[in-house]
Structure formats: structure tokens, C-alpha cells
Amino acid sequence: MERKKTSGAGRMILEKRQRSPLLPDFNLFSLIQRNPGTTAIGRSFCLASGLLYQLTALIKDGLNVREGGERVKLHFLGTAAAEGFPAMFCRCEHCMKARQAGGRDIRTRSSVIIDDILKVDFPPDTLHHVLRDGIDLGLVEDLFITHTHLDHLRAEDLAMRLPVYAHGLDHPLRIYGHDAAVRKCREAFGRPDASRIRLSRIVPFQTVDTGTAKVTALPANHDPDETCLLFFIEKDGKRLFYGHDTGLLPEETWAWLEQTTLDAVILDCTNGNLPFTGGHLNIEAVIGIRNRLRDKGVLAKDATVIATHFSHNIGLLYNDLTNIFDPEQILVAYDGMILNV
Numbered sequence: 094m095e096r097k098k099t100s101g102a103g104r105m106i107l108e109k110r111q112r113s114p115l116l117p118d119f120n121l122f123s124l125i126q127r128n129p130g131t132t133a134i135g136r137s138f139c140l141a142s143g144l145l146y147q148l149t150a151l152i153k154d155g156l157n158v159r160e161g162g163e164r165v166k167l168h169f170l171g172t173a174a175a176e177g178f179p180a181m182f183c184r185c186e187h188c189m190k191a192r193q194a195g196g197r198d199i200r201t202r203s204s205v206i207i208d209d210i211l212k213v214d215f216p217p218d219t220l221h222h223v224l225r226d227g228i229d230l231g232l233v234e235d236l237f238i239t240h241t242h243l244d245h246l247r248a249e250d251l252a253m254r255l256p257v258y259a260h261g262l263d264h265p266l267r268i269y270g271h272d273a274a275v276r277k278c279r280e281a282f283g284r285p286d287a288s289r290i291r292l293s294r295i296v297p298f299q300t301v302d303t304g305t306a307k308v309t310a311l312p313a314n315h316d317p318d319e320t321c322l323l324f325f326i327e328k329d330g331k332r333l334f335y336g337h338d339t340g341l342l343p344e345e346t347w348a349w350l351e352q353t354t355l356d357a358v359i360l361d362c363t364n365g366n367l368p369f370t371g372g373h374l375n376i377e378a379v380i381g382i383r384n385r386l387r388d389k390g391v392l393a394k395d396a397t398v399i400a401t402h403f404s405h406n407i408g409l410l411y412n413d414l415t416n417i418f419d420p421e422q423i424l425v426a427y428d429g430m431i432l433n434v
């Protein structure tokens with residue numbers, strides 16, 4: 094189906110201006126209109142401030158504009174490990190600090206939406222994401238599931254796309270996952286009408302052509318009891334690697350990745366400065382993977398590398414993480430972050 098898209102840089106600037114936490118949307122012009130008593134000096138001040146605000150936003154956003162090609166919007170809905178940050182029941186020093194700090198130190202269970210129509214994972218915080226970021230989930234056409242752990246697939250909530258719970262939908266949601274994910278979905282909502290949900294089992298190295306993107310499932314190194322997937326996503330000429338949850342990448346995944354180029358790489362940083370475990374990475378491993386991708390010529394010029402999926406156990410707040418990752422030119426994801434690559 095054709096969907097109307099605002100093109101390139103204009104779209105990026107619009108979105109970043111609407112959502113930037115540093116530049117809240119504050120319409121000075123409507124303030125003037127609501128206050129007919131405003132003096133000429135006041136009106137001039139407001140107009141000048143408004144113009145300055147618009148200009149600042151354009152300059153800030155302009156810094157992110159790249160040369161050539163359609164941009165792909167990556168919207169990070171959640172950036173935490175299973176327990177969230179602060180963790181639900183946790184009263185440790187770091188969770189207490191995060192509760193107090195708020196903002197970028199509040200992390201929910203991980204998911205990303207690409208160009209508003211392609212989603213990876215369906216965590217239990219999805220309703221919160223929809224409400225927090227004003228997302229129209231009815232637009233999403235394709236949902237790729239990495240694995241069935243509770244923070245990545247809340248299958249029961251997908252039933253909210255069925256009749257009675259959802260109206261006005263004009264296309265089915267196509268869901269793709271390995272066999273455990275398909276089984277979990279079937280147990281949650283059976284075999285619904287294909288106009289609402291279509292479920293497909295995919296296997297490692299299979300490429301799905303959604304019509305808007307080509308998505309290849311790659312093996313993760315996460316849970317020995319389940320085939321967990323990572324995704325290579327090619328959309329509008331951009332190539333992205335969705336690389337969590339995983340420990341050190343399997344060599345067969347490396348072999349596949351080394352045949353391509355990547356414009357954006359999203360990596361698992363669950364363990365922060367702690368030693369990495371079998372199923373997750375830490376800061377050192379994230380930097381190591383970035384270095385290998387760079388050394389093998391996989392990273393495109395100006396490629397963006399992003400660390401995400403942080404556990405509360407690492408005890409690092411957003412500023413601690415940026416202090417570590419900024420010198421490495423690796424971005425630290427936060428909830429609500431929008432990138433145009």
C-alpha cells in the first residue's frame with residue numbers, strides 16, 4: 094500500500110523538532126495570538142525569540158543531516174534489559190538514582206520502530222511506548238521477533254489488534270519469528286483472521302521481502318534452548334544491523350555480515366562494565382565488534398554505531414555511559430531517541 098512520506102531532510106527536521114527533549118515544542122506565535130494585550134515590544138521579542146528557536150533547531154538538526162539518499166528513521170522505544178531501569182522492584186543505589194534523575198535514565202524494555210512501519214520486538218511496555226511517544230501502532234505493517242523472552246514478546250497484547258479491541262485498520266500486521274515465537278503467538282491468540290494478523294515462521298539466513306524492506310534473520314548467541322535471531326534490515330538503500338540480544342556473535346553471523354556494508358549497527362550492552370556473559374555483551378565487546386566491523390570494511394562512511402539494552406546491574410547512568418562511549422564515537426541509546434540514518 095502507498096503511504097505518504099515527507100521526504101528526506103525535511104522529515105528528519107520536523108521529527109526531531111517535535112520530539113527533542115532539549116527543545117520542547119513551545120509555540121510562541123500562538124501565545125501572542127492568545128494575548129491580544131501584548132505590546133508591540135513584547136510581540137517583537139516573542140517573534141525574535143520564536144525565530145531564534147526555529148533557527149537553533151534547524152542548526153542542531155542540520156548537524157545530523159547526511160549527504161544523499163533517503164533517510165531511514167530509527168525510533169528507540171525501549172533500551173533496557175528485562176527488568177527495566179530503574180528495575181521494577183529494585184531499591185539498589187543505582188535504581189534509586191535513576192528514579193530521582195528521570196529523563197534518559199528511565200529505560201523500558203527494548204524495541205525499535207523503523208520509519209513508523211517496521212517494528213522489532215513487542216515488549217510488555219508497548220502500550221507505554223505508544224502513549225509516551227504518540228505512536229500510531231496501527232501503521233505498523235511488519236513485526237520481527239528476535240526471541241520469546243518476556244521482555245521481547247508479550248504475545249497476549251498482540252490480540253489487541255483483533256476485532257472489538259481495534260477498529261479502523263486497513264492492513265494486516267505481518268509477524269515473523271522463529272518457531273518458539275510463532276508457538277508463543279499461537280498459544281496467545283490462536284489463528285486470527287488474516288486481515289488482522291498474519292504469522293510466519295522464519296529461519297536463520299532467510300530473507301523476507303516486506304515490500305518496504307528486505308530483512309534477513311541472522312543467528313544470535315543468546316539462549317541455548319531457543320533459536321534467537323538478529324536482523325539485517327535493508328530499507329531505502331540503508332543497511333542496518335539489529336544486534337541484540339546476543340553474546341559474542343556466532344562466526345556464521347560474522348561471515349554473513351562481512352559480505353555487506355552497514356549504515357547503522359545496534360549492539361547489546363547489557364553488561365556495561367561487568368564481565369560479559371554467554372548471552373549478552375558489555376562495553377568492551379561492543380567496542381571490539383565495532384572495531385572488527387570497521388577493520389573488515391563493513392562500516393559505511395559515517396556509519397552510526399549504537400549501544401542499547403542496558404541492565405540495571407551495571408550501575409551506570411546515561412551520563413556515565415556517554416562519558417565512556419563518546420570518545421569511541423558510539424551513541425548511547427535512550428528511550429524515545431530518534432535517529433535518521
Ligand SMILES: O=c1ccn([C@@H]2O[C@@H]3COP(=O)(O)O[C@H]3[C@H]2O)c(=O)[nH]1
Nearest residue numbers: 174175176244363370403404405406
Ligand atoms: O549474569 C547476569 C544475568 C542476567 N542479568 C540480568 O538479568 C536479565 C535477564 O533478562 P535479559 O537477558 O534481558 O537481561 C538480563 C540482565 O539484565 C545480569 O545482569 N547478569
